[in-house]
Amino acid sequence: MKKMSKMSAVALALVLLLSLAVGCKPIDEKPSASPTTTTGEPSTSPNTDSSAQPIVTPTPNARFDEVALTVDGVEIKVSEYNYYYRSMLENYLSSTYNMGADMTKSLKDQAPMMGGQEGETVDDMLHRETIDQIKMVIGMCKAAEKAGIVLDEADNENVAASIKSVEDAAKENNATANDLISNYYGYGTNVELLKRSYERMMLANKYYEKYRNDLQYTDAEIEAEYAKSPSQYAIADFRMLTIDGSATGLAETATDEEKTAATEQAMSAAKAKADAMQASAKDEASFIAQATINKPADDADFNPDADTKYVGADAAAMSEEAALWVFDAARKAGDCAVIKESTGYSVILFSKAYKNEQVYSVDVRHILCAYDETKVDEAGLPLEDHVKEVKAAAEKLYNEYLAGDKSEDSFAALAKANSGDPGSKDNGGLYQGVQRGQMVTAFNDWCFDPARKVGDSGIVATDFGYHIMYMSKLNGTFWKESVVEALRNGRMETYLKELASGAQAEIKEFDRTFVDTLIQPAADDGTTTG
Numbered sequence: 001m002k003k004m005s006k007m008s009a010v011a012l013a014l015v016l017l018l019s020l021a022v023g024c025k026p027i028d029e030k031p032s033a034s035p036t037t038t039t040g041e042p043s044t045s046p047n048t049d050s051s052a053q054p055i056v057t058p059t060p061n062a063r064f065d066e067v068a069l070t071v072d073g074v075e076i077k078v079s080e081y082n083y084y085y086r087s088m089l090e091n092y093l094s095s096t097y098n099m100g101a102d103m104t105k106s107l108k109d110q111a112p113m114m115g116g117q118e119g120e121t122v123d124d125m126l127h128r129e130t131i132d133q134i135k136m137v138i139g140m141c142k143a144a145e146k147a148g149i150v151l152d153e154a155d156n157e158n159v160a161a162s163i164k165s166v167e168d169a170a171k172e173n174n175a176t177a178n179d180l181i182s183n184y185y186g187y188g189t190n191v192e193l194l195k196r197s198y199e200r201m202m203l204a205n206k207y208y209e210k211y212r213n214d215l216q217y218t219d220a221e222i223e224a225e226y227a228k229s230p231s232q233y234a235i236a237d238f239r240m241l242t243i244d245g246s247a248t249g250l251a252e253t254a255t256d257e258e259k260t261a262a263t264e265q266a267m268s269a270a271k272a273k274a275d276a277m278q279a280s281a282k283d284e285a286s287f288i289a290q291a292t293i294n295k296p297a298d299d300a301d302f303n304p305d306a307d308t309k310y311v312g313a314d315a316a317a318m319s320e321e322a323a324l325w326v327f328d329a330a331r332k333a334g335d336c337a338v339i340k341e342s343t344g345y346s347v348i349l350f351s352k353a354y355k356n357e358q359v360y361s362v363d364v365r366h367i368l369c370a371y372d373e374t375k376v377d378e379a380g381l382p383l384e385d386h387v388k389e390v391k392a393a394a395e396k397l398y399n400e401y402l403a404g405d406k407s408e409d410s411f412a413a414l415a416k417a418n419s420g421d422p423g424s425k426d427n428g429g430l431y432q433g434v435q436r437g438q439m440v441t442a443f444n445d446w447c448f449d450p451a452r453k454v455g456d457s458g459i460v461a462t463d464f465g466y467h468i469m470y471m472s473k474l475n476g477t478f479w480k481e482s483v484v485e486a487l488r489n490g491r492m493e494t495y496l497k498e499l500a501s502g503a504q505a506e507i508k509e510f511d512r513t514f515v516d517t518l519i520q521p522a523a524d525d526g527t528t529t530g
Contacts, residue, residue, distance in 0.1 A: 092112075100112065115129070147207065233479040239351075247263045249262075273345075277290040283349075287336075319346070365424075366431070366467045368420040368466075368467055369418075406457070411428070411457070440463065
């Protein structure tokens with residue numbers, strides 16, 4: 001799993017907004033034929049679900065046409081501020097799994113779950129972050145203009161497609177696009193404002209990506225950053241057994257005091273066993289012997305050798321305390337320790353830690369021979385005869401490729417003509433920068449097989465159908481690319497803060513009643529209706 005430095009709430013929200021402006025899927029959209037796992041983000045487009053709350057024309061408010069602030073000479077009207085505010089709210093709610101605010105109550109009367117400063121309400125926080133976000137977007141647009149970066153034809157087509165999706169949704173609801181937009185973002189917002197906002201975010205994103213990708217670091221800088229947090233980028237070989245310290249045999253009527261006493265007694269007993277095991281575990285053979293003595297009582301299949309052996313494990317394979325011990329620079333082979341866990345004690349025998357030299361990401365092409373969603377059984381699984389039919393079609397196509405010059409260009413042409421994946425077909429079946437865990441299991445395992453080489457091809461089966469694969473490029477090593485990512489993230493967060501703090505901004509006293517229109521009536525079950 002890729003490790004990245006933490007970013008401030010407003011910087012992270014901006015990155016999400018910028019990514020969404022260039023075509024990310026809404027959070028509930030499922031891929032129909034793509035091998036990617038679903039990792040959606042909150043949408044910055046108005047809710048286009050035809051089953052959503054009725055479209056209600058907002059009460060006219062002439063003050064929403066007034067200027068709320070100017071940033072480096074660019075006037076932002078109240079209606080446009082409201083657009084950004086609503087987008088920031090959606091990002092905040094998504095990041096807190098919709099638990100960050102009670103939308104049946106005013107945001108002015110609630111403390112934020114995360115991201116707030118001392119004494120701030122949710123509204124205070126969103127207002128502050130909205131102002132900063134606007135400063136960042138305008139700042140990057142200005143920087144893009146100076147650098148000669150403009151929207152190209154593909155960018156404009158992307159914006160047009162986003163607007164069209166809103167217009168199509170409005171038609172389904174027997175409304176105008178302006179009605180749909182103003183129902184979501186407030187009075188005064190319309191297609192023109194939405195288009196301008198999309199264009200600004202698109203341009204800001206182009207500059208953001210160029211600035212970020214142009215950041216280069218020396219080997220010395222990369223090594224220095226690695227040394228600060230090796231547990232984020234290294235892997236290790238060790239043995240570990242966790243001795244359970246959970247209380248058992250408690251009666252259902254046990255009091256809190258009795259439960260606490262039983263837990264303390266169980267943890268004390270686990271600690272004693274762990275200490276005794278540590279004292280006897282001098283090498284792998286003695287560790288395995290001790291693991292046999294202290295094996296979990298409820299695991300009949302426990303193997304003292306195989307189930308205590310960790311090879312190439314990263315920090316995610318253990319608790320934070322264990323990772324700090326394992327990846328300590330002073331650690332040496334043969335070290336053994338007892339680490340307290342939440343429900344027991346782990347005994348760890350260290351072997352070695354080393355940089356994760358696994359491939360960081362890949363560029364891969366595929367041709368999908370997809371299952372027909374109508375040819376399924378009662379459980380929703382593809383019919384057996386249909387599976388054979390699709391497999392045969394994939395093998396026929398693959399043999400056609402193998403009978404040719406077996407070049408990447410030939411594979412791309414075959415993908416354009418035959419692939420059932422709309423997300424990559426027009427690009428010759430190409431997915432770039434694919435990282436571990438980003439694709440479904442069989443697809444992922446083929447890509448990251450340790451023996452994989454550029455030019456390899458083959459067939460894998462997934463729940464989508466059969467994929468004819470072609471490895472286009474292996475990109476860097478995990479530890480080094482992850483360090484560069486962390487350095488870039490840190491620099492970009494600083495840069496975005498500099499844009500916000502350095503902007504020439506005049507914030508006026510303006511109408512902020514839009515926040516009150518976001519309060520939603522509670523449904524009978526206690527949830528909000530919106």
